[in-house]
Amino acid sequence: MNLHRIAAVIDKEIHDALRNRYIVMLMVLLPIVFAAIPILSLTSIRQIPPSRGSSGELPPALARRLAGLPPQAQLEVFLVSQFTLLFWIAPLAIPMTIAAYSVVGEKREKALEPLLATPVTTGELLTGKALAAACPGIALSWAAYLLVVAAAHGIRLSPPALETLWGPTAWVQIFALGPLITLLATLTGLIVSSRVNDPRLAEQIGMVVILPLLGLILAQSFGILWLSGALLGVIALFLVGVDALLAALAVALFERETILTRWR
């Protein structure tokens, strides 16, 4: 792997993405939306008089886990834990869009043939494309997360809720699982993008990755499961394996000859 060539591919992808109005709009709006939802929700529950806050509205399994906390704190912890999961999804939209257009878009512009005629290897090309697609989304989701953390301190969230938002478990979710899931979505988008000739189709197929995540969010909402530190560790390890497998698969499935000769 030649790092200079990977950097050149990243540079191209970022410059190209920044000239795509749709992607720029996503880059501006998504962090705002993903920061605003938790901030507004947490601010609004701070307005509820303590007497009206009730743990009876939480799923029973969750209420048991949070037993011992004041009802207001229980609600805050519950909401914060749900919002932390939101940051798994937050970085996905931008990388999926960039990745989905990545190969198909170049093929449509007929820009892939001269690019493949350079010394760049498939591994370098896909690494550059994957990093360029994944990094902006991850960076923006981290920025949104830090905004939420700052706002949470500003509105004086209860200490247990603050610990849930800014503690080792949350860090694993935001700084490890978020990027791993983003990479998974990006690689899926790239694989699909190199096999189909419609970027929208690539994006739609790639978005299937979100479904298991929504399942996890719903499972935690209903108290079916609680994402403890140990469980998150297992998920992270699983994702490392899946990402490595997908990366190898992406290189194997990127058939230069098929892409050049069969796509019209």
Add this chain to the structure above:
Amino acid sequence: MIRAENLTKRYDGILALDGLTFEVHEGELLALLGPNGAGKTTTLRLLLGLISPTSGRIWIAGEPMTPGSHGLRRRIGYLPETPGFWERLPAWKNLEIYARLYGVPAPRSRVMALLEQFGLADRAHDPVATFSRGMRQRLALARALIHDPPILLLDEPTAGLDPEAALEVRERLRALKGQGRTILLCTHDLEEAERLGDRVAILRTRLLALDTPDRLRAQRFGVVVAIELDGDPEPYLPRVQGQPGVIQAALRNGRLEIQVTDLRAVTPNLVRSLVEAGAPILSVTPVKASLEELYLQIIREGRGPGESG
């Protein structure tokens, strides 16, 4: 510099290239001619290692070329049939990315120098989407040269250009040839092939002909000299037919057309003989069949049974 040996390529069982063997020598410009679907683009893609041959082998500068020979691509500049730029990016950025992919030192200054050289410096910061076809072709040529390669593979560089733009590209190709680069030029423009090419190759799935245009003409049509007289040439026909070195002679378009074994050796004696016989000679000109006539004849002969067009 470029050597292809028995190259065959099939796409899903369909034969695109059949046993192609040829060489392009260092500093030579070989024009590759052939109708659409003859296998010209397939040949270039094979030479670049973009696709693998079904059978056969390729050497670039003495090294075998395969789809895994990424480093060997540094020796080659490629201009595909459709230039293919990142349309939203400015011209300089398009070139700069390529410069970095090829590992060009000081890429920015190399890019600016090339844009200047190709008359695009004032549009360097404009998106390629705003460029005319001629400007794109110049930019594509600049991109092919970004790493100063000794070998150029050019796929129809003047196709679709207006005469002025095509002339400009041809001038640049002539200059590149003058720099000693080895060039394989695919073209439909026979005049371009004749003007620029040291040799021409005529391809129709298989190689039908490969030589200099003059030698191909001599092989196909022989060497012909036309002698125009002031008056009826018919009485002089028997005298000409009897001359040494004359293969055949005929009256055509009111003049004597004589096929000879060697233009330089036979023509002076022919003229002397006619003058001695009192023939009023107005002009003596070697007859050259156009490359178009030659091309069409070779292509028609190379067509398989039942093929048309």
